[in-house]
Amino acid sequence: MARPPHRSLDGLVLAPVADQAPGQVGTRTRFRYHERDGEIWADYEGGDIARGYLVGTRRGDRLDFRYVQLKHDGTTSCGHCVSRVVELPDGRVRLEETWEWESQEGSGTSVVEQVTAHER
Secondary structure, eight states: OOOOSSOOOTTOEEEESSOOSTTSOOTTOEEEEEEETTEEEEEEEETTEEEEEEEEEEETTEEEEEEEEEETTSOEEEEEEEEEEEEOTTSOEEEEEEEEESSSSOEEEEEEEEOOGGGO
């Protein structure tokens, strides 16, 4: 059976490979992705993040989405991210991200990778 051209993100759990700045997404944050018909969305939490959501689109190996999050200190923030979907040699998925805050100053790059069941 032929492989689909792009592996679906639906049902995958991903986590950052490194901590970002204090008070932001970090290695204890878990993203639960969903995908259907070119649409992607995820909820996330962990570390300094009490609750976060992202929603956007997928075209091939490119994701384009907006995110909004609530931190445990009660502050909120939002931004825009473009990611490239990469399949790792072990079959897991990596997202190579370029992001920019819209609610505050700042931008950067990050990497999130699919976690195994025991890492969730």
